[in-house]
Amino acid sequence: MNKVTFSEDLCKGCGLCASVCPKKIIALDREKLNKKGYHPAGITDQSKCIACAMCATICPDVVIKVEKE
Amino acid sequence: MVVFDRPKSLSPVPFHYCPGCTHGIVHRLVAEALDELDICGKAVGIAPVGCSVFAYNYFECDMIEAAHGRAPAVATGVKRTHPDNIVFTYQGDGDLAAIGTAETVHVGARGENITIIFINNCIYGMTGGQMAPTTLPGQVTTTSPYGRDRRIQGSPIHVCEMLSTLDGVAYAERVAVNTVPNIKKAKKAIVKAFQNQIDKKGLSIVEVLSTCPTNWGMTPEAALKWVETDMIPFYPLGVYKDTDVKLLNPTSTKEGN
Numbered sequence A: 001m002n003k004v005t006f007s008e009d010l011c012k013g014c015g016l017c018a019s020v021c022p023k024k025i026i027a028l029d030r031e032k033l034n035k036k037g038y039h040p041a042g043i044t045d046q047s048k049c050i051a052c053a054m055c056a057t058i059c060p061d062v063v064i065k066v067e068k069e
Numbered sequence B: 001m002v003v004f005d006r007p008k009s010l011s012p013v014p015f016h017y018c019p020g021c022t023h024g025i026v027h028r029l030v031a032e033a034l035d036e037l038d039i040c041g042k043a044v045g046i047a048p049v050g051c052s053v054f055a056y057n058y059f060e061c062d063m064i065e066a067a068h069g070r071a072p073a074v075a076t077g078v079k080r081t082h083p084d085n086i087v088f089t090y091q092g093d094g095d096l097a098a099i100g101t102a103e104t105v106h107v108g109a110r111g112e113n114i115t116i117i118f119i120n121n122c123i124y125g126m127t128g129g130q131m132a133p134t135t136l137p138g139q140v141t142t143t144s145p146y147g148r149d150r151r152i153q154g155s156p157i158h159v160c161e162m163l164s165t166l167d168g169v170a171y172a173e174r175v176a177v178n179t180v181p182n183i184k185k186a187k188k189a190i191v192k193a194f195q196n197q198i199d200k201k202g203l204s205i206v207e208v209l210s211t212c213p214t215n216w217g218m219t220p221e222a223a224l225k226w227v228e229t230d231m232i233p234f235y236p237l238g239v240y241k242d243t244d245v246k247l248l249n250p251t252s253t254k255e256g257n
Helices: A016-020 A054-058 B023-036 B051-057 B071-081 B093-099 B101-110 B159-163 B180-198 B220-234
Strands: A003-006 A026-028 A041-043 A064-067 B002-004 B043-047 B062-065 B086-092 B115-120 B169-176 B203-209 B238-242
Touching: A003 A041, A016 A026, A016 A054, A016 B220, A054 A064, A054 B002, A054 B180, B023 B051, B023 B086, B023 B115, B023 B180, B043 B051, B043 B071, B051 B062, B051 B086, B071 B086, B071 B101, B086 B093, B086 B180, B093 B101, B093 B115, B093 B159, B101 B159, B101 B203, B115 B180, B159 B169, B159 B203, B159 B238, B169 B180, B169 B220, B180 B203, B203 B220
Parallel strands: B043 B062, B043 B086, B086 B115, B115 B203, B169 B203
Antiparallel strands: A003 A064, A026 A041, A064 B002, B169 B238
């Protein structure tokens, strides 16, 4: 399975990753706060990921690591 | 297989930039270019004054902090004493196009073999959103509260167009980082700007249209759209110059060596 890893404590919750995801499977976790006090982005359905790395390309804080099977 | 990971030339520390600020994207692209060309070990970066003043904390190569606007002058000194090192400056529009205009124009006139990464976000970010030389006509900032008026504050400076008229400039391209395809084009331009320096072609400048969601008063997503709808029509993307300064006759106005 394709794998996307978020370094949550680097995330500033800008939401750009969620705005470009073609599968719409990234969302900010409104229940959680990270070390910086932001709602971090996370993946909602790992199985739908196509490892296009668009989220990682637009992320200004290099939060995301993408691995393809 | 890893498709995407933090480049090795980028230090493992969090950026101090505001949420959604595209400085982070450009930092990453520069680090990816250093990785790709395998020049991190001999690269020397010159940090500016402005939001990216702490750029020296974010790259694994040697970095020097310059006085406001003087990065191209410092880069000239470093490159002339260490011609085998790869020297780049990373400057914003307040640094490069306002207080550092003289240094910018004359580094182009001299055709120093360095690389300039220029961030144009139409505003002064660090000092709190004042009007910059690149602020668009009609754009509201803290020092142009009724919108920039060309009759009072003049017209914005088109840096790439201006520098491309100078003989010493080998390569000038304007790119944007507002969409994923544009980020990929920006990466290519930055890699080319470094490759030109390795090939000793002369001055290379890449102008990157960037965002400042905080001082524009927009969400990060709306800021990217504003780049598309307002900035790109005024600052058209593309290659403004791509030549080889070496081919100019050094001591005569006639063509050829």
